[in-house]
Amino acid sequence: MENKQQLTEQILRMSGVNARKCMRCGKCTATCPSFDEMEYHPHQFVYMVEKGDIEPLMKSESLYTCLTCFACVERCPRNVEPAKLVEAVRLAVIREQGANHLKPQDLPELWDEDLPQQAIVSAFRKYSK
């Protein structure tokens, strides 16, 4: 229980988000371009972080389908910034030893000769530590 609370506080601190501001309008989820690919949707991230249910989020593939396009951040009427929570949970995962989502050896398979460097750099920054 204590661990759960610590984890929640860590997520809130890293993200700088005040999840309590959420009024549950669901605009984040309405605007999310990755909705179909997500198990937990932006409004659920906010609600679950507020409740302290971080672990299911950490195990979810949703972390890697968020595009960080900031549409939810821009359009949230309450300045809650759901994308920052997704990012914080993702970081909490990849900062654990050996929990990198993307490993260099995976790359050749994903490679494509037109792919700009930017995509690889970004993916490494997003998916591994």
Add this chain to the structure above:
Amino acid sequence: MQKIGVFVCWCGSNIAGTVDVHAVAETLKKEPGVVFSTDYQYMCSEAGQNLIKDSIKEYGLTGVVICSCSPRMHENTFRKAAQSVGLNPYMVEVANIREQCSWIHKDMATATEKAVILGRAAIAKVHLNAPLTAGESPVVKRALVIGGGIAGIQTALDIAEAGFEVDIVEKSPTIGGKMAQIDKTFPTLDCAACILTPKMVEAAQQEKIKIYSYSEVDEVKGFVGNFSVKIRRKARYVNEDICTGCGVCTEKCPQKKVPNEFNLGMDNRRAIYIPFAQAVPKVATIDPNYCTMLKTGKCGVCSKVCTAKAIDYTQKDEFVEAQYGAIVVATGFNPISLEKYDEFAYSQSPDVVTSLEYERLMNAAGPTSGTLLRPSDLTHPKTIVFVQCVGSRCDGGDKGKPYCSKVCCMYTAKHAMLTREKYPDTDVYVFYIDVRTPGKNFDEFYRRAVEDYGVHYIKGMVGKVVPQDGKLKVQASDLLSNEQLHIDADMVVLAAAIEPDKTARPLATMLTASMDTNDFFTEAHPKLRPVESPTAGVFLSGMCQGPKDIPETVSQASAAAAKVIGLLAKDKLTCNPCVAHSDEQLCNGCSSCEKVCPYGAITYQDKEFRMPNRTVAVRRVASVNPAVCQGCGACTVACPSGAMDLNGFSNRQIMAEVDAICK
């Protein structure tokens, strides 16, 4: 030396919970001049007041200090109690040990210590208090109502009904306000025009009411009972007294491309226009921004067709100066601009409309003559999406308004219901965060929309609207089923937040009436004085004070009228005796005080003074008109010789308080 009584109130546990009231009373007993000190549960109760009265009599008190709640709450109560047993009311001082002590501190020792110091300061001040007698000022028996919407009309009618003269100043060419643009009213669905226009006519015909339409308030001077107001009557280039409202000019005017504000720009009017058929006064107005004659001097068609010869291109703004005893603010509201919310594509598609625009699209006198057609191609929309809370309930600042606009849930239910009733083949979706329907028959109304009319209410929000191939692709969330919905809509209706009219802020400055951070007028007390502004003689009616629907607006309008009638029924008002006065012996006639006085209450007169050796010298000295002085004290600081002082807040009194606090 004064004989002072100290009364420490418990306010139940509000004060006694954090302040050791016994100890305060005991400690203050030892202060010089204090002959009696006690504590009691509720000083403001009748028993408490009797305790004060009895003690004044028994101990022959010449000064009273009450340690209790804020003086803004009960100072008058205690002053009246003292007066009833013959003590001058201005010999009573209140030490605020509730709002400024017990409620903000948790630790008993700290709070008690502070309460004692606040008590000491009040005792130090009372030592220097002097009995004051209030003067009187006459009341002008006429009221001014600013704004001619339903709020202003109702207030004016009620005041006139009671027999007082009342003027309405309305900035647009007709009275009626927003209600005139509304199609039907919730929850009864009666036609807004049918219930509003008789009231407009009644206002026009009521002998006691004078309507200044197309006019604005330019300047306000004076104070309660005697305001002096300068009204600008904007040039309408039509002689109001002669124009018969026949409307021929509005049909013949060649300038046809003027956005019609009554239909929110969805159709056009001419440069000379009568806003709508039932306008009051039914008089034409020339829009100087579009009139070719006024802009280039070439045209004059309206003048040629006017059989009454009412057109006057040379008309100038005119000014009326009038005196009023009371002023009612009824400046109303507007929907916010939706520029910042373009994820809903308001500026990208004509088929995305605000609720007020939808209201016009449903109205028989609207741009589509009451047939619901979507603006882009004038076809019947088959799927309509309503979005609630656009710009309401936001995080403030750039995001939008932090308040709930209150009326949107109900009018959206109304729109949805009416649409389904008239066009049963239409699919209607309402995206809501919460449905807020507290009001008589309100929830029943909303339930009818769902149960009887089959409106789809979806808990969630619209995230993006994409106009594409003649459709509006709506992407939204359904939170209860945890889905993202994609709806191809023909129209999207946005429930835009409401905000106070832009003219309210400068008006508040003119009236020195306070506003909150959202530009709504603040009331004197949020619960107990909801229709009065903290500025005496200024009253509030309708949306200018906060979001409200028509029945609430009308109740508030009548309540404001009742307050005005109560004021105008008096022949004289008791003035505030805490006014400035000048010590003629010290005054050197420098005029510093005269220059800073915002009320012109200070005049100079030549006065003879007896000098040594029986000589007489004539000196110029300041004198304050106590009926005009409002007691701000600006002059007391400007006075270089220390001649000017303020009753009730004298230099010595304030310094005694400073000393007591710093000791």
Add this chain to the structure above:
Amino acid sequence: MVFSYYPGCTLKTKAKDLDRYARISAEALGVTLEELPEWQCCGGVYPVAKDEIATKLSSVRALNSAGEMGNDLVTLCSACHNVIKQVNNDMRTDENIVLKVNNYLKLDKPYAGETNVLHYLEMLRDAVGFDKIKEKVTNPLTGVKIAPYYGCLLLRPGSVMQFDDPENPSIMEDFIRAIGAEPVSYSMRNECCGGYVTLENKSLAAKKSNNVLESAVSAGAQMVITACPLCLYNLNKNGSDYDIPVHYFTELLAQALGLK
């Protein structure tokens, strides 16, 4: 007019065109772009977390180095612009980050967000002026219907980027008018193309890119322009349902100025 210029790594490799046309156009417009003597990759994505310090350092170095030369910093790639601008905002507003970054970098003079960051488009709008560009155009793209694609990085978060109205931007439209072409307004211009997720989830990127192109095509566009190499890649490669050319805006600028 002299600006420090941060090209970023993609512009040195896969997106050489974006860079090359920007440089020659700037020169023709009387703007000197001085490439920073040393720059490192910005990292591609802004490190959102408050406790990410090391990942912000390369941006701060670039910012500081432009500042030392007394120049505003011009960026071109949307991703670099987003990262550098957001980091600069942190350096202006977040005391904790400022303290830690400066402790680490030990610069001669601590950096606290003094440098201004401009996107190349902002430079065109504010420093050069679209009117002046219009005058210099020798080869106007008359009649070409172009859909501007902003994507997410240039616009959001709007409060930080201060680039344009995040929901209804107009700078690219104005640019398109300046080069003599006709802008096509469509609503998906500020929605995501799929971004870096393309690396492991092609179908997601394809869906997003096709949505954008669908919206542009239905609005009558003949061509799409972008400022971002990744957007270009996604729209070209993954937006395969629609056969519409996607170009860097600098390429069209150079063409209009008669430099291509």
Add this chain to the structure above:
Amino acid sequence: MQIEKKEFKPTIVAFCCNWCSYAGADLAGTNRLNYPADVKIIRVPCSCRVNPMFILRAFQRGADGVILCGCHPGDCHYTTGNYYARRRMTLLFSMLDFLGIERGRTRVEWVSAAEGAKFAQTMNEFVETIISLGENKRLEDLRCKK
């Protein structure tokens, strides 16, 4: 060497205009917003009633900080009172500089009747500033000490 001191409890005088700031202070109370008990409020009809003398007097009598609160510019109940106050205080503050009184010991703040939270926050900040400045010794009249 650290000399052990007992906790410094500053004396702070707050002049509040009756119409806005005093009501704002009341609202802070109504909303139970805490601020230190060191702040003692003196009610004046308008911020323009505050004579610079009062402030000097407070410092002389041992106050560690003096704050003046009035209506927001443009919102003065008496139309222009707060403008006078603002100008007077600007002059006074520059003179206090000259006397060697730290600038931070005085402050003017506009607090409306609706800004209970701002009132509490202002007072909290002000007390913090005063505590960091320590005791006011410069102008204190030793004869006024017990």
